[in-house]
Each structure stands twice: as C-alpha cells, then as structure tokens.
Amino acid sequence: MSASDIILRWRHPVSDAEIVELTRAHGGNPEPGWWDKVQNHSLGWVTARAEEGSLVGFVNVAWDGGAHAFLVDTKTHPSHQRQGIGTMIVRRAAQEAKRAGCEWLFVDFDSHLESFYLDACGFRPTAAGLIHLPSAAT
Numbered sequence: 001m002s003a004s005d006i007i008l009r010w011r012h013p014v015s016d017a018e019i020v021e022l023t024r025a026h027g028g029n030p031e032p033g034w035w036d037k038v039q040n041h042s043l044g045w046v047t048a049r050a051e052e053g054s055l056v057g058f059v060n061v062a063w064d065g066g067a068h069a070f071l072v073d074t075k076t077h078p079s080h081q082r083q084g085i086g087t088m089i090v091r092r093a094a095q096e097a098k099r100a101g102c103e104w105l106f107v108d109f110d111s112h113l114e115s116f117y118l119d120a121c122g123f124r125p126t127a128a129g130l131i132h133l134p135s136a137a138t
Contacts (some may be wrong), residue, residue, distance in 0.1 A: 005051055006085055010096045011044045016070040018055045026075045044096055048076070055078040059089045061105075062096055069097040071107040084109055090121045 016035040023030035039045070048057030059074040070094060076086045090107075091119065097105050108128065109117050117123045 006056065006080075006088065007049045007051070008088060008092050009047050009049070010056065010092065012047050014047050014055060014058065019058065022055050022058055022077060023073075023076050025077050025079075027078075028075075043100055043102070044093075046092045046096070048080075048085050048089050050080075057085045057089045061093050061095050063097070063100075063102060066101040067101075069093075069102040069105045071105065074107075083136075087120045088115065093095075094121075 014035070016033060019035040020030040020032055035038065041062070043061045043063040045060045047055060050056050056077040057075065057080065061069050061070040062072050065135045070097055071090065074086060074090060077090075080084075094105050105123075107123055108130070118125065
C-alpha cells in the first residue's frame with residue numbers, strides 16, 4: 001500500500017475506539033473517552049484511511065476561534081509510516097485551517113520530529129514558551 005491508496009477526509013467521523021487503537025499502535029497511552037470530549041472543541045481533524053477503512057493516520061486541529069490554529073495529536077500507524085501519509089494529513093489540515101480563515105498554524109514537537117515538521121511540512125522555527133502545569137508551583 002502506498003500514500004496514493006490512502007483516503008483523506010476533513011471532519012469525517014472517527015470513533016473514540018479508533019483513536020484509542022491508533023494511539024496504542026503509535027506507542028501512546030490513550031485515555032478512552034478523550035476524543036468524545038475533545039472533538040466538539042476542534043476546528044476539525046483529518047483522517048487517513050486505508051482502502052478497507054482502517055484508520056492509519058490522524059491529526060486534530062484545535063483553534064482559538066479566530067486567527068490561530070494548532071496541530072495536536074498527529075499520528076500515523078507504524079505499519080504506514082515513511083510513506084508520506086503524515087505529511088499529507090498535515091498539509092490537508094493546513095489547507096482546511098486556511099479555508100476556515102485562520103492566519104497562523106502552530107505545532108509543537110519533540111526534537112526527533114524537527115525534520116518532519118520543518119522540512120517535510122513547511123513549518124518554520126519560532127520562539128515559544130512552555131509550562132508543565134502539574135510540576136509548576138502555584
């Protein structure tokens with residue numbers, strides 16, 4: 001299977017169980033019920049499905065209700081990585097955020113993903129700040 005066999009959709013239905021399964025396959029520790037809580041607050045999301053319908057890629061697009069959108073939870077199933085699917089879903093998310101009137105699309109990532117986001121997807125580096133709230137003194 002190649003990226004040309006993948007079906008991308010914007011705001012297409014995706015179940016919490018599918019997100020849990022993809023997150024587990026990706027090596028994450030999913031929280032069942034997360035997607036059911038989050039999706040109503042999203043600008044949208046991109047699903048990547050194999051021809052038989054299985055979810056092989058996903059990205060959620062959060063937003064501030066105005067000019068700023070944020071990529072969250074970009075995932076490609078390990079069996080489908082290194083085929084351009086992640087790049088395709090990020091580019092589609094950017095197109096849809098632009099179509100919705102957003103001016104900026106942000107993403108944060110671990111350093112090992114720098115080449116993917118900066119080189120393959122076209123993001124540029126920017127200064128940012130981060131507070132790990134559970135560790136922060138109140």
